[in-house]
Amino acid sequence: MAVFIAGHRGLVGSALVRAYAALGTPVLTRTRQQLDLRDAAAVSRFIGEAKPRIVIIAAAKVGGILANDTLRYDFIAENLFIELALIEACRIHRVPRVLFLGSSCIYPKLAPQPMREDCLLGGPLEQTNEPYAIAKIAGVKLIESCNRQHGTDWLSAMPTNLYGPGDNFDLNGSHVLPAMMRKFHEAKLAGDAPVTLWGSGTPKREFLHVDDLASACLHLLANVHAGQVPGDLINVGCGTDVTIRELAELVQRTVGHRGPVVWDAGKPDGTPRKLMDVSRLTGLGWQPKIDLADGIAGAYRWYLDNVEQARR
Template sequence: MASTPFELKGKRVFVAGHRGMVGSALMRRLAREGSELLTVPRSEVDLRNQAAVNAWFAAKRPQAVFLAAAKVGGIVANNTLRAEFLHDNLAISTNVIQAAHANGCEKLMFFGSSCIYPRLAPQPLREDSMLTGALEQTNEPYAIAKIAGVKMAEAYRSQYGSDFISVMPTNLYGPGDNYHPEYSHVVAALIRRFHEAKLSGASSVVVWGTGMPRREFLYVDDLADACIHLMKTYSSPELVNIGTGEDITIAEFARVVAAIVGYRGEISFDPTRPDGTPRKLLDISRLARLGWRATTSLDDGIRLAYQAYLSETKQAAE
């Protein structure tokens, strides 16, 4: 196994999924580490293709891997594209983890998701609650694929001594988010919806669900900083939750987003849309003991995310 602290300076570091929200944040943060950053576009290497992944790893031989590539989406995407969410995420995890092992990768970080925890697990969610109960039905295929990835990293560590670790981010938002009107996560969906309502002068905006579920939100650049910290200092089979340790109802959160976007109309809720898990607050005591805490407040993070949305939509229109 690689020793801790694990030095990133001068290492060949592969960010799988570098164009996604998490991958882009990792690239921004890693730029300060003096690493040789390795990336490959999907058009060149589809991570679901085992032969292509093996050939790329054999040629590039990364010393560290951040496995942030995944097929992701909001509650509707998860519930609609169930086969793709299971197949694609299983394939990505299997191919990258095995190729990293076969080609002498010194350290790998696998990204799970807080949806791997049982729907009704005690709050806040502890790392050891995984596999202790039934999953939320709407995102079960994605959760199963992510649990398999966590267990795969754990198995390679126990059988081969591979320094493979897993982290569990909470709900993320920030630059590079997906603003699809149906398949986006709640933060991006609300930013887009309130912005468009402001421009059109709409008198009201409908938010999916009852507004009662509670969610925790982490600015993606804070996540990237936590991951670099853990990559350098952590080496253990246990998962590590990454979050803020604070949550908010969707109704309260919608009002925060509306205020920052500048939408002044009414907000109503559509209870015919799925709520998902009633609450998903992570226990971050393990992360705190390891010496890291989030620094971006929710208000500041949403302001930054809205600025990024305005910039990204402007670029897309040009």
């Protein structure tokens, strides 16, 4: 019985594939063309036949502020379909361990910082990605409720902002770090042309390398069980943040762009600060290993090596 990684071609899923490959653990994968994870009947058939011992839900419709704010129905509906199809199939076919991946955007916009797991549902969400966040909160509650009602041993992990090999560099759908990397890279090639970045640069964000996230997921699956922490929910982050302006300076230096940076203050900033409280995770015995400057340098090397294949 193997591990099924749903969403194995994504940023998170591909890091999980690398982490299991390093251990020599067999992994089951299905592309979207082989198995549309919104199709509950097909998903149930697959899980029933494959009988995985672990299912990691790293498949989701994800994107940046613009995509979340404009494709609001798609972000809530597709994520609910995927979560419900997978979780219900795992319940019916008694999959021993499920790890559901959500996101730090499940916490209220004005949650006390750093955000603890118990601030969930304590206030209004950030408007731009509210539909996505509500789908992810539903996933957390599906996991917790199934544990309570059916005695399953499943967990939810809420990663902070992630980056690394396999990221999405499409400027309409990507997150802040890969979008910046691509903008600086293309501006450098255009003779150090000016780079325009969204917002004021003052919001603070936390970034975790995706290989650190994969290591945390394997640690949780090996060492942590349902009922051990309230809500069966664990934040995954590094516990430190930087301003978007500091991030831009780091990416600009790494890429080697020497042109001007223009901050478009007419564009939304999003939540003023988002830092995870990771004391629950560190108390469970896990620490990140990859520092931000090294991680960004590695991610840029990956981008240069894969510029044609990278999702753009």
